[in-house]
Amino acid sequence: MAELEGKTALVTGGSRGIGAAIALRLARDGADVALTYVSAADRAAAVVAEIERRGRRALAIRADSADPGAVTAAVERTAAELGGLDILVNNAGIAPYGPLEDARLEDLDRALAIHVRAAFAAAQAAARHLPPGGRIISIGSSLVERVPDPGWTLYATSKAALVGLTRGLARDLGPRGITAVLVHPGSTDTDMNPADAPEAEAERRHTALGRYADPGDVAATVAHLAGPGGAYVTGASILVDGGVAA
Numbered sequence: 355m356a357e358l359e360g361k362t363a364l365v366t367g368g369s370r371g372i373g374a375a376i377a378l379r380l381a382r383d384g385a386d387v388a389l390t391y392v393s394a395a396d397r398a399a400a401v402v403a404e405i406e407r408r409g410r411r412a413l414a415i416r417a418d419s420a421d422p423g424a425v426t427a428a429v430e431r432t433a434a435e436l437g438g439l440d441i442l443v444n445n446a447g448i449a450p451y452g453p454l455e456d457a458r459l460e461d462l463d464r465a466l467a468i469h470v471r472a473a474f475a476a477a478q479a480a481a482r483h484l485p486p487g488g489r490i491i492s493i494g495s496s497l498v499e500r501v502p503d504p505g506w507t508l509y510a511t512s513k514a515a516l517v518g519l520t521r522g523l524a525r526d527l528g529p530r531g532i533t534a535v536l537v538h539p540g541s542t543d544t545d546m547n548p549a550d551a552p553e554a555e556a557e558r559r560h561t562a563l564g565r566y567a568d569p570g571d572v573a574a575t576v577a578h579l580a581g582p583g584g585a586y587v588t589g590a591s592i593l594v595d596g597g598v599a600a
């Protein structure tokens with residue numbers, strides 16, 4: 355039997371990149387999957403079609419993570435339409451980058467809203483549905499562990515809060531048998547960070563493996579943590595960074 359057979363998952367930002375790879379991988383492992391998106395309705399529909407082609411139920415929900423009400427509604431809709439919620443993956447993200455002096459407080463607020471406030475709201479809403487064995491998996495960044503270049507202060511600040519969120523959730527929900535984990539990808543080939551961009555060579559040099567991650571590399575770790583292999587992992591941050599922080 356597939357490891358996630360009978361489970362239901364919600365992946366925020368599942369229309370493209372790492373989120374799409376996670377949604378497809380969880381479905382491959384047997385889960386029914388809802389995913390959110392904010393603008394790429396066509397890409398979200400394509401992921402849903404692929405999941406359905408694999409014989410699983412899927413649902414695309416437009417939900418701007420900057421709006422915690424929309425995120426909470428996505429959790430409720432997933433539980434109602436897919437018959438429960440076992441796995442929440444907080445993945446939706448943006449990549450504000452640039453000189454410190456150009457960063458505006460509005461930019462910080464937006465990054466915090468999408469990366470932190472949405473993850474908190476989703477986790478709080480999900481906690482009402484998650485059964486024993488439930489999982490909350492958030493996607494952070496290797497930049498939380500090590501910032502090898504300038505320009506990332508705002509992004510790293512917003513992602514770092516997920517460490518506290520994950521540890522707190524582990525304590526709050528551990529007594530119910532629910533785990534919370536943070537996965538920190540390094541440079542991963544997506545629209546956000548294409549491996550063929552001019553600045554990609556510098557990122558590649560920061561890795562020990564000498565290459566970008568494929569989104570599937572990150573999805574494989576998330577699937578492991580979502581399945582039986584993740585049963586005793588909670589409150590932890592897991593680097594999937596090709597050795598950037600080594």
Ligand code: NDP
Nearest residue numbers: 367369370371372391392393394419446447542544546547
């Ligand atoms: P992409 O830009 O390729 O995809 C981003 C996804 O998030 C899309 O599905 C997008 O939806 C969704 N999204 C963006 N903003 C919002 C919003 N306001 N509300 C709802 N959904 C939103 O990014 P990646 O796949 O590369 O990144 C995924 C996660 O991984 C992010 O949290 C990112 O910070 C993190 N990460 C990425 C790394 C990398 O090198 N790629 C490295 C470390 C961490 P839509 O398609 O509708 O726009």
